[in-house]
Amino acid sequence: MSDAQPKRLTDIGPPHYQLFLPPIIKENYGKWKYHEILKPGVMVHYSENNEKLYTVRAGSPRLISTKKIRKYAELADKYCDGFLRFTSRHNVEFLLTKEENIEPLIAELEALGHPVGGTGNAISSIVHTQGWVHCHSAATDASGIVKSVMDELLPYFKTIELPAKIRVALACCLNMCGAVHCSDIAILGIHRRPPRVDKESLPKICEIPNLIASCPTAAIRPSQYQGKPSVEIDEDKCMFCANCYTVCPALPLNNPLNDGVSIWVGGKVSNARHEPMFSKLAIPFLPNNPPRWPEVTSAVKHIVELWLKNAKKHERIGEWIERIGWPKFFRLADIPFQKEHIDDFKHAGLSYKRSVHLTYM
Amino acid sequence: MPVEKKYETPLLDQLESGGWPSFVKEIKSAAEDNAMANDLLGLLEQSYQEKIGHWKHGGIVGVMGYGGGVIGRYTDLPEKYPAISHFHTMRINQPAGWFYTSEALRTLCDIWDAHGSGLTNMHGSTGDIIFLGTRTEELEPIFSKLTAAGFDLGGSGSDVRTPSCCCGKARCEWACYDTMGLTYYITNRYQDELHRPAFPYKMKFKMSGCPNDCVASVARADISIIGTWRDEIQVNQEEVRNYAKSGLDITKEIAMLCPGKCIEWNGNEIQIDNSNCRHCMHCINLMPKALAPGKDRGAAILVGSKAPIVEGALLSSVLVPFIKLEEPYDDLEIWELIENMWDIWCEEGKNRERIGEFIQRVGLGNFLDAVGLEPQPEMVAFPRDNPYVFYEEYFEEEEDQ
Numbered sequence: 001m002s003d004a005q006p007k008r009l010t011d012i013g014p015p016h017y018q019l020f021l022p023p024i025i026k027e028n029y030g031k032w033k034y035h036e037i038l039k040p041g042v043m044v045h046y047s048e049n050n051e052k053l054y055t056v057r058a059g060s061p062r063l064i065s066t067k068k069i070r071k072y073a074e075l076a077d078k079y080c081d082g083f084l085r086f087t088s089r090h091n092v093e094f095l096l097t098k099e100e101n102i103e104p105l106i107a108e109l110e111a112l113g114h115p116v117g118g119t120g121n122a123i124s125s126i127v128h129t130q131g132w133v134h135c136h137s138a139a140t141d142a143s144g145i146v147k148s149v150m151d152e153l154l155p156y157f158k159t160i161e162l163p164a165k166i167r168v169a170l171a172c173c174l175n176m177c178g179a180v181h182c183s184d185i186a187i188l189g190i191h192r193r194p195p196r197v198d199k200e201s202l203p204k205i206c207e208i209p210n211l212i213a214s215c216p217t218a219a220i221r222p223s224q225y226q227g228k229p230s231v232e233i234d235e236d237k238c239m240f241c242a243n244c245y246t247v248c249p250a251l252p253l254n255n256p257l258n259d260g261v262s263i264w265v266g267g268k269v270s271n272a273r274h275e276p277m278f279s280k281l282a283i284p285f286l287p288n289n290p291p292r293w294p295e296v297t298s299a300v301k302h303i304v305e306l307w308l309k310n311a312k313k314h315e316r317i318g319e320w321i322e323r324i325g326w327p328k329f330f331r332l333a334d335i336p337f338q339k340e341h342i343d344d345f346k347h348a349g350l351s352y353k354r355s356v357h358l359t360y361m
Numbered sequence: 362m363p364v365e366k367k368y369e370t371p372l373l374d375q376l377e378s379g380g381w382p383s384f385v386k387e388i389k390s391a392a393e394d395n396a397m398a399n400d401l402l403g404l405l406e407q408s409y410q411e412k413i414g415h416w417k418h419g420g421i422v423g424v425m426g427y428g429g430g431v432i433g434r435y436t437d438l439p440e441k442y443p444a445i446s447h448f449h450t451m452r453i454n455q456p457a458g459w460f461y462t463s464e465a466l467r468t469l470c471d472i473w474d475a476h477g478s479g480l481t482n483m484h485g486s487t488g489d490i491i492f493l494g495t496r497t498e499e500l501e502p503i504f505s506k507l508t509a510a511g512f513d514l515g516g517s518g519s520d521v522r523t524p525s526c527c528c529g530k531a532r533c534e535w536a537c538y539d540t541m542g543l544t545y546y547i548t549n550r551y552q553d554e555l556h557r558p559a560f561p562y563k564m565k566f567k568m569s570g571c572p573n574d575c576v577a578s579v580a581r582a583d584i585s586i587i588g589t590w591r592d593e594i595q596v597n598q599e600e601v602r603n604y605a606k607s608g609l610d611i612t613k614e615i616a617m618l619c620p621g622k623c624i625e626w627n628g629n630e631i632q633i634d635n636s637n638c639r640h641c642m643h644c645i646n647l648m649p650k651a652l653a654p655g656k657d658r659g660a661a662i663l664v665g666s667k668a669p670i671v672e673g674a675l676l677s678s679v680l681v682p683f684i685k686l687e688e689p690y691d692d693l694e695i696w697e698l699i700e701n702m703w704d705i706w707c708e709e710g711k712n713r714e715r716i717g718e719f720i721q722r723v724g725l726g727n728f729l730d731a732v733g734l735e736p737q738p739e740m741v742a743f744p745r746d747n748p749y750v751f752y753e754e755y756f757e758e759e760e761d762q
């Protein structure tokens with residue numbers, strides 16, 4: 001057949017990154033010598049050949065329209081020969097060789113509503129998930145909380161004067177597509193009502209042995225409903241991980257009366273000074289209160305400001321709390337310490353205080 | 362084509378004000394001429410009113426021959442919001458380091474404007490370009506245009522997820538290996554594993570060029586490749602003095618915060634006992650013009666990190682304390698190690714058990730035996746503190762006559 005379709009391409013992988021590197025990077029690849037942060041959101045990297053690459057970093061809501069991407073492209077054409085990149089925290093970075101283009105670019109970004117900042121000892125954009133915009137298992141929205149929190153914390157995005165960097169992340173359920181478990185402050189959507197069994201549809205859409213095996217606490221038991229195989233939930237054993245719901249759509253946990261948000265603090269991934277750490281539970285539950293989640297935003301702001309006031313230079317939140325001790329953190333933050341704060345999952349005993357290294361003031 | 366405005370959004374409207382860029386403005390901007398984005402506005406407002414999501418559990422959709430890369434999504438209110446009765450996500454494998462030209466971005470926008478909601482994430486948490494919301498019948502046309510433009514889908518489900526990396530040697534003086542080069546190689550080496558889920562659960566690779574770990578490899582990757590060095594930190598004493606002159610308190614801010622306590626400053630020169638350096642990067646971060654990682658550079662390979670589901674969150678732990686990662690990548694020994702790990706995990710792992718959880722269940726010692734690695738002290742924070750050793754052999758008395 002002469003009018004055959006073109007061959008269907010598969011498994012070609014991503015385009016080679018070299019297609020997208022500006023000439024200054026191609027020429028100095030692996031030859032960068034040092035860098036300076038000139039001001040919030042602006043860096044310069046010096047190469048061994050004394051060439052200078054400027055970076056202007058701007059915040060982004062992550063959920064952006066093609067119109068906004070085209071606007072980014074237009075700015076890149078105007079100020080940096082069409083070259084730009086994105087960061088692991090959803091910021092956009094423009095790569096400039098002409099110093100005189102920095103200020104006009106910043107002016108246009110700010111006019112566009114995209115603040116420039118997020119470098120060095122600052123807060124960077126909040127890594128987050130889809131929430132009610134796109135996810136079936138969300139216990140809260142993601143974008144709305146992020147917007148509300150960043151509106152409050154914006155001054156800390158546009159500075160480089162904090163004690164250390166601060167990384168905030170949000171995941172709208174325990175699946176943690178945003179992997180928030182090692183953040184200075186983690187905002188985590190949680191369910192608090194055990195799954196309801198949709199007994200009519202369950203035998204049609206779920207594999208029961210798989211479903212029973214999916215529960216880490218063995219809270220799902222086989223049963224019968226109208227002569228057909230079904231399951232029942234031992235509600236006392238449920239810790240609301242929702243793994244069952246991922247395996248079987250007939251066990252929904254979403255529930256407006258009980259879903260909400262928890263706040264975790266003190267995690268980090270960098271190896272600088274202290275080894276990487278998990279975030280620990282600070283506030284077990286705050287209500288879902290859209291559109292601006294005032295309880296969540298004020299709790300996050302409160303913790304950030306407490307850290308600003310009390311931390312020594314270069315101490316991230318977890319390092320600060322480790323120095324002063326958790327009891328003092330709860331006293332300073334005026335957060336009631338309750339049963340939910342004490343681990344009762346695997347290896348829980350490792351978190352019990354096993355000395356009298358205690359503070360009383 | 363212009364879309365007639367159909368929805369009042371009093372709650373979402375409140376998220377248009379404030380200094381941080383607004384996702385609501387983005388959706389509204391797309392909704393001006395896209396019916397899907399417009400219906401999304403209506404549905405999201407309803408979620409804000411009711412405090413619950415309106416998306417159904419996934420569903421198996423995709424492009425021919427692939428088992429991953431598309432996340433099926435349907436609203437539970439299709440009569441009310443018909444334009445988003447299907448609203449599938451496509452994950453598109455990003456170029457390593459997230460570098461683009463304006464031309465490449467416009468190509469992606471043209472494809473998405475013609476076939477989808479006009480909404481994206483730049484980028485998803487794992488690193489992919491996310492096309493947010495399209496219909497089943499649009500998947501093949503989008504895929505065909507993407508591949509013609511040189512792009513391919515990323516991972517989803519129980520496959521190799523799209524590998525990602527920091528900007529490495531492209532713009533960082535601390536990159537101890539070529540993260541972007543290695544990421545490109547790994548992504549291409551494992552195309553089959555990436556597109557056709559065959560594992561017990563997901564398998565993520567993240568490549569960070571130095572121990573600052575800008576892509577959170579130690580927390581978010583089943584296989585974490587983190588750059589480091591094993592010789593002496595490079596020191597320019599003149600520049601150290603300049604930092605001191607400019608107000609940096611080298612004793613207080615650097616020497617006293619050094620976790621190995623291996624730095625001394627006499628007011629004129631810095632002395633580093635490199636044999637006790639833990640490669641944490643703090644001193645180098647504070648004085649990038651004066652200090653640099655050593656010249657004998659490579660990476661440590663750690664394994665097993667993950668978020669909580671199912672058995673609790675894990676950080677990756679050391680499997681290979683140091684390895685050189687230089688071209689030709691085909692000749693590196695790590696591929697055999699990685700493929701051995703996959704063999705044992707596929708053979709013995711349970712459904713939805715990440716490799717980190719599998720190692721916890723069988724024990725790191727047994728895992729090392731299975732993949733052919735010798736135990737090394739770098740692999741543990743401390744040796745065991747209980748006496749319950751599983752000895753596998755013992756001596757028997759000779760039989761009495």
